[in-house]
Amino acid sequence: MSQASFETPVAQPQHHSFQPPFDGAAADQQRSQGYNAQDTSSNAAPSRNRALSVRTKTASAPPKTRSRGFSLLSLRQSVQPELSRKLFRLIKSENGLVHAYEAAGRERIAIATQLSEWGEQTSDEAVNDISDKIGVILSEMGQLEEGYAAALDSSRNRLKMIRDTEKSVQPSRDGKNKIFDELQKLKMKEPQSVKLVMLEQELVRAEAENLVAEAQLTNITRQKFKEAYETEFAAIIERAEKQIILAKHGRRLLELLDDSAVSPGDVRVPYKNGAQARQVLNDAEDNLKEWQPEYKAPSDTGSDTSKGKAVSASG
Amino acid sequence: MSQASFETPVAQPQHHSFQPPFDGAAADQQRSQGYNAQDTSSNAAPSRNRALSVRTKTASAPPKTRSRGFSLLSLRQSVQPELSRKLFRLIKSENGLVHAYEAAGRERIAIATQLSEWGEQTSDEAVNDISDKIGVILSEMGQLEEGYAAALDSSRNRLKMIRDTEKSVQPSRDGKNKIFDELQKLKMKEPQSVKLVMLEQELVRAEAENLVAEAQLTNITRQKFKEAYETEFAAIIERAEKQIILAKHGRRLLELLDDSAVSPGDVRVPYKNGAQARQVLNDAEDNLKEWQPEYKAPSDTGSDTSKGKAVSASG
Numbered sequence: 001m002s003q004a005s006f007e008t009p010v011a012q013p014q015h016h017s018f019q020p021p022f023d024g025a026a027a028d029q030q031r032s033q034g035y036n037a038q039d040t041s042s043n044a045a046p047s048r049n050r051a052l053s054v055r056t057k058t059a060s061a062p063p064k065t066r067s068r069g070f071s072l073l074s075l076r077q078s079v080q081p082e083l084s085r086k087l088f089r090l091i092k093s094e095n096g097l098v099h100a101y102e103a104a105g106r107e108r109i110a111i112a113t114q115l116s117e118w119g120e121q122t123s124d125e126a127v128n129d130i131s132d133k134i135g136v137i138l139s140e141m142g143q144l145e146e147g148y149a150a151a152l153d154s155s156r157n158r159l160k161m162i163r164d165t166e167k168s169v170q171p172s173r174d175g176k177n178k179i180f181d182e183l184q185k186l187k188m189k190e191p192q193s194v195k196l197v198m199l200e201q202e203l204v205r206a207e208a209e210n211l212v213a214e215a216q217l218t219n220i221t222r223q224k225f226k227e228a229y230e231t232e233f234a235a236i237i238e239r240a241e242k243q244i245i246l247a248k249h250g251r252r253l254l255e256l257l258d259d260s261a262v263s264p265g266d267v268r269v270p271y272k273n274g275a276q277a278r279q280v281l282n283d284a285e286d287n288l289k290e291w292q293p294e295y296k297a298p299s300d301t302g303s304d305t306s307k308g309k310a311v312s313a314s315g
Numbered sequence: 316m317s318q319a320s321f322e323t324p325v326a327q328p329q330h331h332s333f334q335p336p337f338d339g340a341a342a343d344q345q346r347s348q349g350y351n352a353q354d355t356s357s358n359a360a361p362s363r364n365r366a367l368s369v370r371t372k373t374a375s376a377p378p379k380t381r382s383r384g385f386s387l388l389s390l391r392q393s394v395q396p397e398l399s400r401k402l403f404r405l406i407k408s409e410n411g412l413v414h415a416y417e418a419a420g421r422e423r424i425a426i427a428t429q430l431s432e433w434g435e436q437t438s439d440e441a442v443n444d445i446s447d448k449i450g451v452i453l454s455e456m457g458q459l460e461e462g463y464a465a466a467l468d469s470s471r472n473r474l475k476m477i478r479d480t481e482k483s484v485q486p487s488r489d490g491k492n493k494i495f496d497e498l499q500k501l502k503m504k505e506p507q508s509v510k511l512v513m514l515e516q517e518l519v520r521a522e523a524e525n526l527v528a529e530a531q532l533t534n535i536t537r538q539k540f541k542e543a544y545e546t547e548f549a550a551i552i553e554r555a556e557k558q559i560i561l562a563k564h565g566r567r568l569l570e571l572l573d574d575s576a577v578s579p580g581d582v583r584v585p586y587k588n589g590a591q592a593r594q595v596l597n598d599a600e601d602n603l604k605e606w607q608p609e610y611k612a613p614s615d616t617g618s619d620t621s622k623g624k625a626v627s628a629s630g
Contacts, residue, residue: 054450055431086433093429097422104415111408116370118401127536134544135369141551208579215579221442222574229449229569233562236456240555240562247548247555251610254544259537264523264530 081170087163094156101149108142126271130257133277137250137284144239144246151235158228165220172213176206234293242291249284253277396485402478409471416464423457441586445572448592452565452599459554459561466550473543480535487528491521549610557606564599568592 112135119131183199190196256273427450434446498514505511571588 053431053447054427054454055435055447083436086429086436090426090429090433093422093426097419097426100415100419100422104412104419107408107412107415111405111412112369114401114405114408116368118405120370121398121401122536124533124536127540131540132368132370139369211579215577215581218439218583219574219576221437221439222572223576225442225446226569226572226574229565233565233569236558236562240559243551244555247551250544250548254541254548257537257541259534259541261534261538262530264526266530268533 081167083170083173084163084166087159087166091156091159091163094152094159098149098152098156101145101152105142105145105149108145109139112136112139112142124268126257126268126273129271129274129277130253133253133281134250136281137246137253140246140284140288141243144242148235148239151231151238155228155231155235158224158231161224162221165217169213169217172206172210176203176210179203179206238291238293242288245287245291246284249280249287252280252283256280396482398485398488399478399481402474402481406471406474406478409467409474413464413467413471416460416467420457420460420464423460424454427451427454427457439583441572441583441588444586444589444592445568448568448596449565451596452561452568455561455599455603456558459557463550463554466546466553470543470546470550473539473546477536477539480532484525484528484532487521487525491518491525494518494521549608552610553606553608557603560602560606561599564595564602567595567598571595 115138116132116135119128119135122128122131179199179202183196183203186193186196186199256277258269262268430453431447431450434443434450437443437446494514494517498511498518501508501511501514571592573584577583
């Protein structure tokens with residue numbers, strides 16, 4: 001048999017209860033090693049202890065995300081190939097997240113100006129100066145949120161690369177399964193048909209093509225998943241460390257504002273902290289300039305992308 | 316003159332070019348000390364060097380916030396007293412900011428579940444486990460955003476207290492100015508009028524009432540402004556420090572995922588990092604529990620609020 005000479009193990013889809021026509025022992029051995037990346041069944045999830053899981057568990061548990069009902073969005077999702085549907089939704093949600101942080105950044109910068117203008121209008125020299133400088137701090141905070149939104153978008157682009165690969169692997173799986181089914185049917189109906197040899201050859205070619213596709217999928221999935229969240233975590237740390245710098249200097253500014261209560265008719269001690277307040281802003285600026293990432297996130301056009309491409313060349 | 320015995324200095328509104336009928340010397344001395352909290356003119360902003368200011372400076376400079384045009388919002392603003400109008404807008408913008416962070420938190424938590432469910436569907440044991448645990452980290456991140464939104468709202472409530480005081484001080488200023496204007500007009504028209512004495516007495520009462528109101532305003536403004544931004548900066552630092560803890564453990568999880576490329580037909584090394592990954596989550600949980608604020612933000616119902624109230628008792 002031509003199938004027997006094709007030694008590479010290929011796991012069979014779980015909805016077929018019979019043995020595949022090629023080396024079943026190899027496939028069994030493969031399963032026992034926990035290798036089931038080529039499994040097309042979505043019901044194949046092993047039930048493990050998930051005390052610390054975010055996965056929605058049973059139908060009785062309240063869903064964590066609200067249903068959007070019947071909408072254009074859900075129609076569009078239904079035409080996505082099965083394989084890439086979950087990631088398609090996730091990428092859509094990530095878009096919402098990016099927009100939320102963009103909105104936060106924009107609002108924050110607007111508030112910074114409004115705070116400064118309010119302070120000016122109070123005609124209280126101290127509130128005027130401190131509010132203007134707190135405004136500068138808040139405006140920087142807003143810009144950090146905008147930068148974070150941009151980094152999230154870059155992380156999202158890596159997930160898109162997984163989704164696109166998933167999309168392209170689906171026809172390969174479907175094609176292989178179709179030929180396999182056809183072959184089985186013909187074997188039952190006409191075990192002596194001359195078409196059997198041709199179908200078997202076709203299956204071997206489809207298996208080989210699918211094997212490459214599945215290798216590309218696992219490589220892209222792991223690399224891009226890792227890169228996506230390395231980018232995400234690096235962005236979180238950058239935003240956090242810089243916002244801590246700003247907030248600490250912001251507190252120094254607040255300390256320059258005397259908030260002791262005055263009695264009616266009493267005169268406030270004249271504000272003399274203008275130079276100190278200016279120094280706080282200079283310090284904050286210097287500290288932000290000095291900031292260095294402890295760990296570097298993968299760049300958008302890194303050479304590591306070629307790792308995935310090498311597979312298609314070798315296939 | 317009865318006004319002369321009322322020694323407390325009161326600055327005159329700048330649109331009156333003449334001397335007020337009470338102790339002008341005291342008022343001048345007061346201005347030279349830079350005390351102009353009672354100045355009602357909004358054109359009184361001194362022009363200082365503002366290299367590090369966020370304030371919109373000239374008409375030719377592009378505005379930092381987009382105009383919303385003629386809307387219900389702008390109509391509603393026009394009925395706010397002049398004094399509290401700027402803070403009214405700022406508080407509205409803060410509401411938008413709170414909503415943006417609430418949305419970010421919600422999206423993040425939804426994405427966490429989606430990521431875990433995507434990983435499960437890949438049928439790749441390693442991606443399955445790591446994505447589920449990254450999902451737990453992301454879900455915590457989302458909850459921190461929601462907590463941050465709540466803290467922002469508490470900061471916003473302090474600004475509302477300033478706005479409400481500003482609102483209540485406006486009629487006091489207006490009333491005082493109205494009597495003052497009436498008195499001046501009558502002095503010009505009927506310098507011997509018997510009504511003059513009555514009006515002067517009325518003015519003294521209005522001045523006294525306004526003096527208390529202005530003291531309340533400066534006290535509430537400084538205390539609540541300081542508290543609002545202390546709360547804000549404390550919340551930024553808490554969110555940042557906790558997200559750094561989560562992101563660093565998130566990176567440890569990513570390191571447990573082998574992303575070396577496999578060739579078509581090669582079998583991945585079986586995933587054996589489940590226990591280690593679980594340990595990372597336990598560590599993250601412990602670190603979050605151990606977290607302590609370096610600095611305490613003012614509580615919402617702090618006794619410091621009584622500082623402002625003490626003024627009204629003494630008035």
